[in-house]
Amino acid sequence: xxxxxxxxxxxxxxxxxxxxxxxxxGALAMGLEVSIYFTFWGLQRLKKGGLAGGRLSAMNxxxxxxxxxxxxxxxxxxxxxxxxxxxxxxxxGRIIACEMTMGIMGVRREQLREDxxxxxxxxxxxxxxxxNSAITLYI
Amino acid sequence: xxxxxxxxxxxxxxxxEGSEVKVDVCxxxxxxxxxxxxxxxxxxxxxxxxxVMGTHxxxxxxxxxxxxALGLELLGVEESEGVWTICIRR
Numbered sequence: 001x002x003x004x005x006x007x008x009x010x011x012x013x014x015x016x017x018x019x020x021x022x023x024x025x026g027a028l029a030m031g032l033e034v035s036i037y038f039t040f041w042g043l044q045r046l047k048k049g050g051l052a053g054g055r056l057s058a059m060n061x062x063x064x065x066x067x068x069x070x071x072x073x074x075x076x077x078x079x080x081x082x083x084x085x086x087x088x089x090x091x092x093g094r095i096i097a098c099e100m101t102m103g104i105m106g107v108r109r110e111q112l113r114e115d116x117x118x119x120x121x122x123x124x125x126x127x128x129x130x131x132n133s134a135i136t137l138y139i
Numbered sequence: 140x141x142x143x144x145x146x147x148x149x150x151x152x153x154x155x156e157g158s159e160v161k162v163d164v165c166x167x168x169x170x171x172x173x174x175x176x177x178x179x180x181x182x183x184x185x186x187x188x189x190x191v192m193g194t195h196x197x198x199x200x201x202x203x204x205x206x207x208a209l210g211l212e213l214l215g216v217e218e219s220e221g222v223w224t225i226c227i228r229r
Contacts, residue, residue: 026170029177030205079171087174091181 004033005135008126012041014054014066014081020139021084027135028091036088037126039098042139043105046097046112052081085116094118096125157186157229164193165222172198173205176227180211183229188214191225199223 005027009020020042024034038046045051059065079087089095097112099120109120119125130136162179164172172193179189191202199216202225206213214226 022170025174029170029173031209077166077168079167084170087178091174091177 002031002033004035004129004133005137006126006129006133007034007036007136008138009036009038009042009045010040011057011139012044012054013057014052015057015069016139017042017045017054017081018078018084020137021081021088023137024093025084025087025091028088028093032134033092033094034088035094035096035129037096037098037121039101043098043101043107043112046095046116047107048111048113051085051113089116096121098122157184157188160187160189162189162191164191164195164198166194168195169197171195173201176202176205176225180209180227180229185229187229189227189229191227192222193225194222199225202227 005024007020007024009017011017020036024036027034041054045054047053055063056066056069095117097117097120099122101107102109102112102120160179160183162175164175167175172191172195176189176191179191183189193199199218203213203216206225206227212228214228215224216226217224
């Protein structure tokens with residue numbers, strides 16, 4: 001069985017979402033099986049049209065900071081979140097949406113990008129995956 | 140993507156037995172070179188040679204690490220004028 005990496009994305013900020021997807025894609029590329037659990041603010045990124053919707057975790061400056069960072073990222077030829085997500089799915093990455101967050105925030109399945117989600121789960125699903133993982137991260 | 144063309148038929152890449160897959164990731168940054176290499180390796184058949192060309196410095200070391208982790212054969216790594224070429228046998 002391949003080694004595994006299990007990530008929790010609790011944050012919804014753009015920079016943290018980037019970190020999660022870059023690490024996840026790197027792990028997939030190096031032969032690991034990867035799952036990302038989208039919970040709390042992270043789950044907002046799975047809403048339809050929500051992929052690139054997060055603010056910056058620091059120096060957001062009412063959106064000016066995000067605009068500047070996005071411009072610099074474009075200049076440095078950093079892949080877009082859409083591309084990173086598409087690569088993640090192409091390489092067999094799994095996405096799990098937290099059902100409890102959906103309950104708390106009143107999010108229905110039809111509001112989410114169901115095409116990206118492999119399953120809906122709770123903490124037991126995460127623990128079961130994490131206990132067999134070489135890498136587990138909380139972002 | 141920048142237009143960089145290099146002759147990859149050096150000592151790095153002996154004539155392959157299977158077919159040959161070229162991946163040009165010149166100008167791309169982390170994690171794209173690694174990811175595109177993995178995508179090409181997944182598509183290739185056993186025995187095929189995958190030739191990756193790029194400019195992202197860290198990927199020149201990281202792609203061989205991934206090749207080792209995947210249990211594949213690294214045929215060679217060359218660099219000329221900032222463009223590296225990595226040859227892998229699937």
